[in-house]
Amino acid sequence: MGIRTKAIFFPLFLTISTLLFSQQKTNTSLFEKEIKKRSTQFSDKPNFNKAQSFYLAKEWDSTLVYTMKQLNVTTNTEELKNYCHLFRGHSFFQKKTLKEAKRELLMVSKTFYFYNRVKMILGTIALEQSKFKDATHYFKEIEHLSTYELYGIKKSNIEHNLGICYLHLKEFDAAEPYLIKSLKLQEEQKDTLGLIGTYGNIASLYYEQYKDQQAIPYFEKAYRLSKTTTDYTAKQNTARNMAVVEENRKNLSQSLVYRKEYEKWRDSLNDQNKIWEVAELEKQFAVKQKQKEVQVLQAENKIKIAERNGFLYSAIVLLVVLAAGVYFYREKVKTNAIITKQKETLDELNATKDKLFSIVSHDLRSSVHALKTSNTKLVDNLENKNLEVLDGLLQNNSAIVNGAYNLLDNLLHWALLQTQQSYFEITSIRLFFIVEQIAYNYKPLMLEKNVDFKNKVSKSDMVYADQESLKIILRNLIDNAIKFSNPDGEIKIYSRNTDDIYCELIVEDSGVGMNENTRLDLLKDSVLLSKKENENTIGTGLGLQLCKSMIKKNKGKFSVKSELGKGTKMIVSLPKTPPNG
Amino acid sequence: MDNVNILIIEDTPEESDALSNVLLANNYNIVGVARSLKEALTMFYNAKVDIAIVDVFLDGTPDGITFAETINIVPDARRPFVFLTSSTDRQIFERAKLTQPFSYLIKPFNELEILYAIEMAVEKFYGQTDVFLSEEEDTVISTEYLFIKKGKALKKVFLSDIIYIEVEEKYCNIITEKEKFVILISLTKILELLDNSDFCRTHRNYIVNIEKITEIIPGDNLILLSGNHKATLSDTYKNIIKKVRTLK
Structure with a gap:
């Protein structure tokens, strides 16, 4: 008998707890509202407010922390303390630390508005602690209160608990009506699990009293009902109860079936737990796997970003290098082009210089050679006292030396001009006197060639020029005019002052003239020298080139008018006003 | 000269x-x-x-x-x-x-x-540019001399040798004790350049060396100069008398 009782007693506990819990769940809103309403008076206490909100949110640990903080404040009212103790008691109860819960709840004063709730929890604690008499005492105190006063604690719950208490106290007569009452209520509410528990309890009630006839249908009811649920514990318990019942009826085979079923449910519960665990593990594993994948992906992403950045940077660097390369290459090409051009000019100049050298030296050589032969003749004639010939020879020598001197003079001025070493000062100059002074040197030459010279420059005509360079220009022009004049020819120098800016000085001869090509060649702004067609009149063209350069330096203009066989006009235009105003 | x-x-x-x-x-x-x-x-x-x-x-x-x-x-x-x-x-x-x-x-x-x-x-x-080359003038005046272009070259005449200068249009007759010659210079320029403590205008056409004055006859409008030269004194220039050193 002892074994039988034990075997059946065990499931009762679970039923109580479940009931209490489910009851609270469904009825909290009413209780919450009341708590909120009642505790607004403490809204100025932040710790209490937090404790309250955590309590209502069923955050038990946080509730404990903040209530403790509030309780540490010394100025608390009795009511505030009551609330705190209630919250703490309930929280401890939920945390299954029953002794602490009981201690807290006992500190709540009996006049507290929610003291019934306190009693309910104290009762439940006593029940849990198997102090059935204490539990009965608490439950009895609140049994007859109206539902409203209980704030969501169901009467059926209290009755059920009382039933269980009496059952445990073996006061079956007292237990029976309570259990039946709660059964009825549960049937109304269609609380399947509650029903299974209550059926089991009623069955136990009868079974304890050996009223097997009454007990067994309840066991069977509970068993059948458990089939319809998925609750393994209920299934297991009912099956086990059935197995005990059948065993006691000596219906061993049937008992074995139930026992097996019980074990099956127990196993499946275990399995369920294992599956849960496995599932949990799998889940964790999967999560880890995912985590790893995510990490791998992140790492990959990082690598990709790094790669991309690397690419980007290297591309930029390459681009810059390329641009710089292109820039420098182009610069180099440009520079090269300039250098090539300069080289060409330089080569040209060099060639000209070489040519100039050869022509000049050739001319000088000819002059000196002529002088040499002339001197030999001179000596011969002097020995023979042939004095009449001497005069002619000396005249000839003088002419040769004059020519050579002019050439050298031009060469010197050319060199000075090229190196910019010469003194250059623009002053006002009366053309007439300059012409007179220069022509003075050529009088003997013109006389010899019987050339008629006329200086018809107006004495009032003035130009602004550098005196020395103007003299060089005039020397060359007059020299040329004489050179290209036929004997008994005429050379006229005159000015034409018709322009606002320039005064023209014209050196006109009636000599051989030149064709159009020669004329254009002369005016070309190049230093290219060409050997004259007229071989016996020596000249390098250096003189005219020098003239052109000098005229340019004096900000003047130069032009030539010529007709082959009739003569040439060399026209030099010089400014009448000083440069820069 | x-x-x-x-x-x-x-x-x-x-x-x-x-x-x-x-x-x-x-x-x-x-x-x-x-x-x-x-x-x-x-x-x-x-x-x-x-x-x-x-x-x-x-x-x-x-x-x-x-x-x-x-x-x-x-x-x-x-x-x-x-x-x-x-x-x-x-x-x-x-x-x-x-x-x-x-x-x-x-x-x-x-x-x-x-x-x-x-x-x-x-x-x-002497800061008198464009004189010798121009056709209008031929004389540069220094503090001591007249530099006159004669032919191709320059001649000089002591200013203190000059007795008087007679102006005839753009010419000036220079009369010294020894000679008499013509220079080309404008009246304004010669007046400007000559020291007026030595030379004084006595008439529209006469400039006289004060040192060479021997006698002034205002009644005849005449100035007698050394070397028996005579110059006219017009009314406009009669204040010359104040300039001449007179024995008192």
Whole structure:
């Protein structure tokens, strides 16, 4: 008998707890509202407010922390303390630390508005602690209160608990009506699990009293009902109860079936737990796997970003290098082009210089050679006292030396001009006197060639020029005019002052003239020298080139008018006003 | 009219000889030929020099410029000068140019060029440019002399030798004790340039050397001058009497 009782007693506990819990769940809103309403008076206490909100949110640990903080404040009212103790008691109860819960709840004063709730929890604690008499005492105190006063604690719950208490106290007569009452209520509410528990309890009630006839249908009811649920514990318990019942009826085979079923449910519960665990593990594993994948992906992403950045940077660097390369290459090409051009000019100049050298030296050589032969003749004639010939020879020598001197003079001025070493000062100059002074040197030459010279420059005509360079220009022009004049020819120098800016000085001869090509060649702004067609009149063209350069330096203009066989006009235009105003 | 005194500073005898010949041929008076700077300065301060012709390079150094710089220090002793040089080296020219007034001639030169250069130097020195080359004038007036262009060369006349000047349109008859000649100069210019403590206008056409006045006869409007010369005194210019030193 002892074994039988034990075997059946065990499931009762679970039923109580479940009931209490489910009851609270469904009825909290009413209780919450009341708590909120009642505790607004403490809204100025932040710790209490937090404790309250955590309590209502069923955050038990946080509730404990903040209530403790509030309780540490010394100025608390009795009511505030009551609330705190209630919250703490309930929280401890939920945390299954029953002794602490009981201690807290006992500190709540009996006049507290929610003291019934306190009693309910104290009762439940006593029940849990198997102090059935204490539990009965608490439950009895609140049994007859109206539902409203209980704030969501169901009467059926209290009755059920009382039933269980009496059952445990073996006061079956007292237990029976309570259990039946709660059964009825549960049937109304269609609380399947509650029903299974209550059926089991009623069955136990009868079974304890050996009223097997009454007990067994309840066991069977509970068993059948458990089939319809998925609750393994209920299934297991009912099956086990059935197995005990059948065993006691000596219906061993049937008992074995139930026992097996019980074990099956127990196993499946275990399995369920294992599956849960496995599932949990799998889940964790999967999560880890995912985590790893995510990490791998992140790492990959990082690598990709790094790669991309690397690419980007290297591309930029390459681009810059390329641009710089292109820039420098182009610069180099440009520079090269300039250098090539300069080289060409330089080569040209060099060639000209070489040519100039050869022509000049050739001319000088000819002059000196002529002088040499002339001197030999001179000596011969002097020995023979042939004095009449001497005069002619000396005249000839003088002419040769004059020519050579002019050439050298031009060469010197050319060199000075090229190196910019010469003194250059623009002053006002009366053309007439300059012409007179220069022509003075050529009088003997013109006389010899019987050339008629006329200086018809107006004495009032003035130009602004550098005196020395103007003299060089005039020397060359007059020299040329004489050179290209036929004997008994005429050379006229005159000015034409018709322009606002320039005064023209014209050196006109009636000599051989030149064709159009020669004329254009002369005016070309190049230093290219060409050997004259007229071989016996020596000249390098250096003189005219020098003239052109000098005229340019004096900000003047130069032009030539010529007709082959009739003569040439060399026209030099010089400014009448000083440069820069 | 006297010849103009010229000091030649030239270290090369051939060149100084040629130059002397040209100048002598044109009635210039050579007061000396200096070969060195020292000689040149001695001659310059001892002789009455009107114009100096200076070779820039004496014995390879630009002592010619030093000479010009030296004579320029004493304002009253300054005289016109012409630089001679065979090179147109710019640095030398920049230095020579500082000895204002600056006239130069590049060697080799012919007769016309040296005569022209002397004229230019005189013009520039007395600040009366464009005189000798123009057709309107031929005289430069210094504090002591009239420099007159006669033919190709210059002549000088002591201002103190002049008795009176008679103006005839753009000509001026200069009457000295020894001679009488015509110069080309405008009346305004001659009045401006002559020292009016020495010369005084007595008539629209007469300028008289105060020193040469022997007698003033206001009643006849006549001024008697030394050498039996006579000048007219018009009413406009009668205040000349105040200027003349009279015995009291």
